[in-house]
Amino acid sequence: MTQNADLNLQATRRSTKDMPMKMKPTCGHRGQKRFALLVALTMTAVPLAAQAQRKSPLADAPAIRKRYELRATRLEIGAGFGTTLNQDFYHTLFFNVKAGFHITDWLSIAGFGGFAVANMATTFQNDLVSSLNPATIAGQQLNEPTRTEAQASMQKIKYILGAQLEFTPFTGKYSLAGKLFANYDFYAFVGPGLINVAPTDTSITPCDQIMKNGTTASGGPGGPFFCGVTGSKIAGNLGVGLHSYFNEWAALNIELRDIIAQLNPSGRDNNGDGVANQDDITLSHTFMVTANLVFYLPSTASISP
Numbered sequence: 260m261t262q263n264a265d266l267n268l269q270a271t272r273r274s275t276k277d278m279p280m281k282m283k284p285t286c287g288h289r290g291q292k293r294f295a296l297l298v299a300l301t302m303t304a305v306p307l308a309a310q311a312q313r314k315s316p317l318a319d320a321p322a323i324r325k326r327y328e329l330r331a332t333r334l335e336i337g338a339g340f341g342t343t344l345n346q347d348f349y350h351t352l353f354f355n356v357k358a359g360f361h362i363t364d365w366l367s368i369a370g371f372g373g374f375a376v377a378n379m380a381t382t383f384q385n386d387l388v389s390s391l392n393p394a395t396i397a398g399q400q401l402n403e404p405t406r407t408e409a410q411a412s413m414q415k416i417k418y419i420l421g422a423q424l425e426f427t428p429f430t431g432k433y434s435l436a437g438k439l440f441a442n443y444d445f446y447a448f449v450g451p452g453l454i455n456v457a458p459t460d461t462s463i464t465p466c467d468q469i470m471k472n473g474t475t476a477s478g479g480p481g482g483p484f485f486c487g488v489t490g491s492k493i494a495g496n497l498g499v500g501l502h503s504y505f506n507e508w509a510a511l512n513i514e515l516r517d518i519i520a521q522l523n524p525s526g527r528d529n530n531g532d533g534v535a536n537q538d539d540i541t542l543s544h545t546f547m548v549t550a551n552l553v554f555y556l557p558s559t560a561s562i563s564p
């Protein structure tokens with residue numbers, strides 16, 4: 260019986276030995292898998308770790324090599340035309356001049372002058388004036404102007420001067436249909452300005468010469484109802500611009516500008532106190548767009564390392 264059992268055991272042993280897949284087969288297989296994974300990880304991680312310790316040869320390299328530094332330490336001079344965008348009574352057309360110096364590729368200082376070559380009546384002015392009486396009629400409101408009176412005090416711009424600090428955060432190159440390639444930059448600017456204005460009829464009483472209470476037959480407020488704002492007013496000058504380069508030394512320069520100054524474009528009693536004078540000036544925004552052809556000096560741009 261015992262011998263039988265022994266034989267049985269031997270048979271069992273032999274049989275398990277002969278069939279290793281039945282000897283808790285999953286355990287050995289998992290171990291092999293883990294080992295393979297470890298080897299793989301080591302083979303991947305060791306060179307990675309070594310690479311991480313070694314400094315990349317490009318670590319201190321510029322993002323772009325051999326780049327044309329189109330702005331840095333160059334003078335920019337140019338001229339062109341411009342127009343106001345939001346004037347109520349006159350669109351002013353300008354001849355512009357501009358000069359600047361680019362301290363770095365992203366910072367420059369510049370000055371510009373826009374000189375009016377024409378003040379064209381707006382549609383709004385034409386509609387407004389044609390709605391008025393050509394001459395005073397019986398029973399007309401005291402503060403209602405005739406056509407001539409309304410036009411007399413309307414402001415024309417004579418010139419705008421400004422200085423500006425320009426920041427150029429965006430530069431690059433664009434392509435048109437994959438054929439034409441051109442460098443460009445976008446910038447924002449801010450600085451002081453000066454706007455010189457005059458009323459349409461320069462013979463009318465200047466606003467700063469009219470007393471607070473005005474003059475009427477009864478001695479109280481009641482006119483005059485229009486006056487002329489004349490001369491140069493200090494202004495804020497801010498806006499955005501772009502350059503699109505034709506080559507190393509010439510570019511199209513477009514600027515959108517807001518000139519902020521104390522003005523009275525209508526020359527009328529804006530605050531409704533019965534008299535038009537210096538108290539009727541308000542903070543006015545004069546938006547203008549200019550397009551200049553600009554040239555850079557020296558005519559060759561430096562090239563980055």
Ligand SMILES: [Ca+2]
Binds near residue numbers: 531
């Ligand atoms: Ca007033």
